[in-house]
Amino acid sequence: MIAPGLIISAPASGTGKTTLTLGLLAALRERGLTVHPFKSGPDYIDPGFHAAASGRASVNLDTWAMGAEMIGGLIGAADDADLILAEGSMGLFDGVISAGEHDNGSSASLAALTGWPVVLVLDTSGQAQSAAAVARGFAAMRPDVRLAGVVLNRVASPRHEAMLRAGMDEAGIPVLGALPRQKDIEMPSRHLGLVQAGEQADMPRILEAAGRFVADNVDLDRLLAVAGTTRIDGQDSAIAPPGQRIALAQDGAFSFVYPHQLDGWRRAGAEILPFSPLNDDAPDTRADICWLPGGYPELYAGPLAAAQTFRKGLVCFAETRPVHGECGGYMAMGEALIDKEGVRHQMAGLLGLVTSYETRKMHLGYRLATLTTDMPGHAAGTRLRGHEFHYSTILDQPDAPLAQVVDAGGAAVPETGSRRGHATGTFFHLIAEAQR
Structure with missing residues (x-):
């Protein structure tokens, strides 16, 4: 039986998806859980970080480039896991304007296909109760995409957090965690994205710090409880090798x-x-x-x-x-x-x-x-x-x-x-x- 899953997404790039994903993978692994990571979209750098944090290979799931059968077949690798955690790309609904013969590659389209609820990471810098309006809009955008809750990121103070939570309560949006501003787990980048996991000698320390940070500021039990049943199945449709x-x-x-x-x-x-x-x-x-x-x-x-x-x-x-x-x-x-x-x-x-x-x-x-x-x-x-x-x-x-x-x-x-x-x-x- 395939494990239940969640998609970590956000309104935009640079909001904190990778930090939360890596922290969750490290924290849940420390708890003794087997978490199988995936990456929504064509990014080939993030899966290396996922593998380092989870101890399991992470592969890309792409609704523009792959058919549903292939995606289902790749998800089948998680048949022995306790949880699936997929990191989204860009903003939740961001995808291509396609010629109409395939899906648009967005994280939302993967959520709709798999049945995995979305955990939305919100950069709350410079706003308070207004963040709830953003979350409520994302919750209502597509009826086939379910918002499980939000993780508030870059929270400035306890007072700021209280204001954010009040807005979310009023909007009926569950808050699964609140991450204060910090710089301990920032990772170097270059022109094609983050410097790859295998090139960072400091990776064990970064992952340990990310795991502690998330475990201290996210309700892990509540997050596990909102994971959704994986409702896609498929068959092996791998790319044929070019030679023996x-x-x-x-x-x-x-x-x-x-x-x-x-x-x-x-x-x-x-x-x-x-x-x-x-x-x-x-x-x-x-x-x-x-x-x-x-x-x-x-x-x-x-x-x-x-x-x-x-x-x-x-x-x-x-x-x-x-x-x-x-x-x-x-x-x-x-x-x-x-x-x-x-x-x-x-x-x-x-x-x-x-x-x-x-x-x-x-x-x-x-x-x-x-x-x-x-x-x-x-x-x-x-x-x-x-x-x-x-x-x-x-x-x-x-x-x-x-x-x-x-x-x-x-x-x-x-x-x-x-x-x-x-x-x-x-x-x-x-x-x-x-x-x-």
Whole structure:
């Protein structure tokens, strides 16, 4: 039987969802409960923090990119848990304006699909009883989304808390906790979000502090009591592995890969052979496919340009077998990468792509790609759903396009990906094949 669940959401980004989620995972784990985390939407950084706090793998659940069957199948991994805790993305109702053939990817759409009630985190800075009007509006917005209660965040004083609670009582909104202002558990960030969990030596202290903070200021028993029955079931519909043996780049420059993708490959019987380009490793010659995930190649452009064994090994591999790159991996397969200082760094040269960070421009959003040629694991004509998020600019993209790509609203996207020989690459991160 699948555990009951809750979604931690908020009116907007930056309100305290991650702090509360990590604190709850740590505090409930300390109580001896098994809590299975999930992340609503395409964020690939938060699941690493969830795993560190809960001791269990966290995967993304995305109502735009995934069908209900796939989401249900992924939730099935929580069949031995006491509670499911899903962290939302952006604001509760924030999603894309889609072309109409799929859901909008919002946390509210996941709540409606799963039956999980919402715990709303409210940043109460600069307001008192008016916060209740915000909560009441969120409670009434969609009849198929149930608000279990609120956690008041950044509460200035006991008097401030009393005023907030009075407003919530009048509006009939349960208060599950009140978090005072504090800075002990702030985490460093950079241009694509938080610095990843594996890169933070201070992570154990941060999680311990978050657990204590939440346990002291949230009514954990009451929160557990409002969790809702999980009402979705599904089947295994994992992404097919691109090969039997997959050489996978994994280090600080190449770390963005969705957990459900790797898990699906393994469950399908594929063997993953990790290697580190930053350590100047070449892909394992026993592999029949090489996969370069996204990450931060722009932070390591110099070391990657100097990694002769990696670059020569990758070129040799691509003479006879497929090499595929996503976003940062795609850039590393190109001819050159220009860093934010304007310095040009030679990359592997498997593709003619030249990208630059000298003038930053954000590219963000869902992508629907129809392949115009084969790529590893997927034949021409296949429709793929993914997500793009980077700050690089294309200066040259001379190779044959890999796909016709549109955004969630159906508008054409110029980042079509590329193909040359056995080398392919995309700027979007693959999430699932389009089933609808």
